[in-house]
Amino acid sequence: MHSFNPLVKVFDNDESAAAASMTLSNRQKFKQVSPPASLYDRLERLGFDQLRRTKRFKKLKQKQYEKAKKDEKYEQRQKSDVHYKLPHLTFYAGAKAASSFPADTLLEVGFVGRSNVGKSSLLNALAETTIVRTSDKPGLTQQLNFYSAGSKFMLVDMPGYGFAHAEEEERESWLELIDTYINERKALKRIYVVIDGRHGLKVADLEFLKELDKKRVKFQVVLTKCDLVVLPTLARRLMVVENDIRSYRHAVRDVLAVSSKSQAGINQMRKEMLSLTGHLHPAKDKPSRDKEHE
Numbered sequence: 001m002h003s004f005n006p007l008v009k010v011f012d013n014d015e016s017a018a019a020a021s022m023t024l025s026n027r028q029k030f031k032q033v034s035p036p037a038s039l040y041d042r043l044e045r046l047g048f049d050q051l052r053r054t055k056r057f058k059k060l061k062q063k064q065y066e067k068a069k070k071d072e073k074y075e076q077r078q079k080s081d082v083h084y085k086l087p088h089l090t091f092y093a094g095a096k097a098a099s100s101f102p103a104d105t106l107l108e109v110g111f112v113g114r115s116n117v118g119k120s121s122l123l124n125a126l127a128e129t130t131i132v133r134t135s136d137k138p139g140l141t142q143q144l145n146f147y148s149a150g151s152k153f154m155l156v157d158m159p160g161y162g163f164a165h166a167e168e169e170e171r172e173s174w175l176e177l178i179d180t181y182i183n184e185r186k187a188l189k190r191i192y193v194v195i196d197g198r199h200g201l202k203v204a205d206l207e208f209l210k211e212l213d214k215k216r217v218k219f220q221v222v223l224t225k226c227d228l229v230v231l232p233t234l235a236r237r238l239m240v241v242e243n244d245i246r247s248y249r250h251a252v253r254d255v256l257a258v259s260s261k262s263q264a265g266i267n268q269m270r271k272e273m274l275s276l277t278g279h280l281h282p283a284k285d286k287p288s289r290d291k292e293h294e
């Protein structure tokens with residue numbers, strides 16, 4: 001007698017079956033991981049202390065967690081927090097075709113990811129600005145947009161991949177443009193692959209990561225919209241995604257967790273970007289009134 005395989009019954013193509021099997025195994029992986037108290041401590045320091053704890057979490061972890069908080073080192077780390085600032089962001093160029101890419105004179109960091117995950121919002125949060133257009137509807141960014149950070153380096157916002165509602169032709173042309181940019185751009189220092197923290201890596205993401213790895217482009221995964229999950233889910237998500245990308249040779253091992261809405265994790269990401277581009281000059285935190293000015 002044949003054993004029942006729900007994947008064969010429900011899905012009639014390989015990609016859907018792969019998606020389903022990944023979802024199932026992700027769920028299993030999720031149940032299995034047990035984040036250590038030090039991870040909760042790290043997330044709290046990043047600013048995720050406002051996230052809701054579940055009752056189960058409180059029961060399991062609260063003692064360990066409170067102990068970590070009382071730790072002397074934790075107090076010192078809290079006190080040494082500084083506010084990092086990106087140089088003032090201005091729109092530099094937009095490109096619908098490779099022929100319109102500006103000359104690559106400055107180092108660049110690119111932001112890619114599925115539509116609507118929050119790439120453009122992340123640029124705004126990092127640079128403490130609102131100049132990058134965002135929308136609650138997927139597919140707003142339709143070209144490569146180059147933003148100059150105080151003539152020091154560039155942030156490059158890209159259209160989303162895996163956007164189901166765009167015309168097939170349009171989607172293909174966006175992918176081609178992203179592909180050409182990644183293949184040819186000498187100034188490209190790093191790609192940030194932005195993932196929705198509620199969902200983790202999808203099939204389209206894994207395919208994209210595989211391509212990046214083949215191209216030998218250094219990339220780092222960033223979980224965003226992390227304000228929309230509870231703290232134990234975020235901790236687990238981080239562990240699962242970090243495990244999922246272990247086999248990619250060109251992936252940065254640490255996965256970043258951020259929220260453009262609550263600002264959690266944003267300061268840490270700024271610090272890493274400044275360090276990456278050779279412009280890390282920490283300045284003591286200033287009153288918020290001054291933060292709007294360079």
Ligand SMILES: Nc1nc2c(ncn2[C@@H]2O[C@H](COP(=O)(O)OP(=O)(O)OP(=O)(O)O)[C@@H](O)[C@H]2O)c(=O)[nH]1
Pocket residue numbers: 113114115116117118119120121122133134135136137138139140141142158159160161224225226227228258259260261262
């Ligand atoms: N709660 C929450 N919402 C967010 C966050 N980041 C972005 N959003 C919302 O998500 C929606 C999409 O944001 P965008 O920044 O336009 O997304 P995108 O990835 O640039 O989208 P495309 O340009 O279409 O590829 C907007 O409604 C944002 O307000 C976040 O960290 N938390």
Ligand SMILES: [Mg+2]
Pocket residue numbers: 119120121133134140141157158
């Ligand atoms: Mg966008």
